[in-house]
Amino acid sequence: MTSELVAGGNRALPAGALRIRVPGPFDVSVLVTGSGGRTAGDDDFVFYNQPSVPGARLDGDTVTVDPARLRPGAERVTVVLSPADGRTPLASLPAPVMTVADGGGRVLARFVPPRATSETVMLLAELYRRDGAWKIRALGQGYADGLAGLARDFGVDVADEQTTAAPAPPPAPPGPGRPDGGGSDRTVCPSPFLSLVNAERSRVGVRPVTVDAKLAAAALAHARDMAASGRLSAEGPGGLSLFQRVTAGGYAYLVLNEHLVAGPRTPGEFVDHCLSGHRSRAPFHDATFTHIGSGHAVDGASGRTYWTVLWAQPYSTAGVERLAAEVLALTNAERCAAGLPPLAADPRLASAARMHSADMAGRDFFSHTTPEGREPWDRARAAGAPHRATGENIACGQRTSAEVVRGWMDSPGHRANILTPGFTHLGVGHATGGRAGTYWTQLFGGSA
DSSP: OOEOOOOTTTEESSSSSEEEEOSSEEEEEEEEEEEOOSSGGGEEEETTTEETTEEEETTTTTEOOOOSOOOOOOEEEEEEEESSSSSSSSSSSOOOOOOEEESSOOOEEEEEEOOOOSSSSEEEEEEEEEEEEEEEEEEEESSSHHHHHHHHOOOOOOOOGGGGOOOOOOOEEEEOTTTSSSEEEEOOOSHHHHHHHHHHHTTTOOOEEOOOHHHHHHHHHHHHHHHHHOOOOOEEEEEEHHHHHHHHTTOOEEEEEEEEEEEESHHHHHHHHHHHHHHHHGGOOOOTEEEEEEEEEEETTOEEEEEEEEEEEEHHHHHEEEEEEHHHHHHHHHHHHOOOOEEEOOHHHHHHHHHHHHHHHHHEEEEESSSTTOOHHHHHHHHHHSSEEEEEEEEOOSHHHHHHHHHHHHHHHHEEEEEOOEEEEEEEEEEOOOOTTEEEEEEEEEEE
C-alpha cells in the first residue's frame, strides 16, 4: 500500500530501480553524495544539462535511480525541485506531487511538500543507505540560493548561475508541405494578431493581453499536430491533451481557454470568425485573461489552415484561495436556499482536498478512490480532520467556480452531499494541468 509521506517521514525501499516523478512546470534534479554529505565531483549532479550519471537518469519529469549502480561510496541521493522557469518562485506554482514507484510501476510513496514562500529551489526528498538497505525520507525544505548555489554547497564546481540556464530550444522540426519537407507554419502572436485582439478588447473596455512565449510555443506545437493529422482535436499524438502540453511546457495556469479553429487563412479572418459567435467571442471580452499564445499551421495535403489560440490567467496562490472561497460561498448559498446552516471552512479538509485534486491531475485519474485504494475518509483522517462523517464531490473540466457548483447541484448524488444537514465543514481543492484541464474537490466533514 502506498505510504503518504509528511515532511520528515520515511519508509523502507525495495531493491531495484526506483522512478521518482514530479509532473508540472518543474525541473527535477538529483545530487549523489557520500557519507560526508558532499559530491565526489561534477558527475554527481543530474539535471537537464547532464541527464545521466551511473545509477541515475533524468527523463522529462521523472528521474530513475538504481542504488546498486551508483558510483562507489554513494550513501545518499537528494532529490531537488526547481521551477522550469528559473525566474519564477515556487510559491507561485501549483503544489508539486512527488510519487516514487518501483521498476514495475507500483507506487511506493507519495509526498506533497509544504508550500514554499520565496524560495526558488526545494530539497524534496532523499534516498539514503541504512544498514545495507535503502530508505526514502521526505524533506520539503526550501532553499533560497538557486540551483547553482545549492550545487556549490554540495560540492559541485559551478562557475555561475548561467551554468544551469535552460538550453535554447531546438529549431522546430519541419512539417509537411514545403520544399524543405516543412509545412507553412509560424507563430502568430506577433503584432498584427495581438493588435487585432487588443483592439477588440479596448472596444469593450477590457484590459489588453500580453503574449507569453510558453503559451505561444504550446499553441504552435498543437496547431502543427492538428495540421499533420488533418483534424481538430484537443488531444495530440499519443493522447497528450492540450492542457498537459501547456503544463509540460512550463506554464502554470489558473484559468485556461482555447480556440481550435480550421479554415481562416489570416489573423484578420481568424478574429472575424471568432467574433461572429457568442461562445467563441467570449475570451476576447473576458478580463480574466492576461496572457495569450497563438500558432497556426497549414496541412500540406489539403491546404487547410489549423489554428490554436490559448487564453490564460497565470497560477497564483491568491487565485486558488479566491476560487476556493467562491466555491464555499456558492455552496452555502445553496444550503441557505434549502434552509440549512452554512458550512465553515476547514483548513485540514482543504489540505486533503487540494492534495486529491493535484493527485488526479498529476497521475491522470478521476475517482474518489486513488489507484492504491485510498478513500475520502482516509485522506481526511491523514490530514488530521476530526469529523466523524465525511463526504466528497469531485469534478473535472469546469472552468469557473459557478460552473462546477452548478454541475454538482444538477447531479442528485453531489447535490445530496451539498445539502446534507449533518455536514458542518468544507474543504475545497483545485488543480490544473491534467488531461481534463481542471480538477475540483469538495471534502465535507460533520457528524452525520
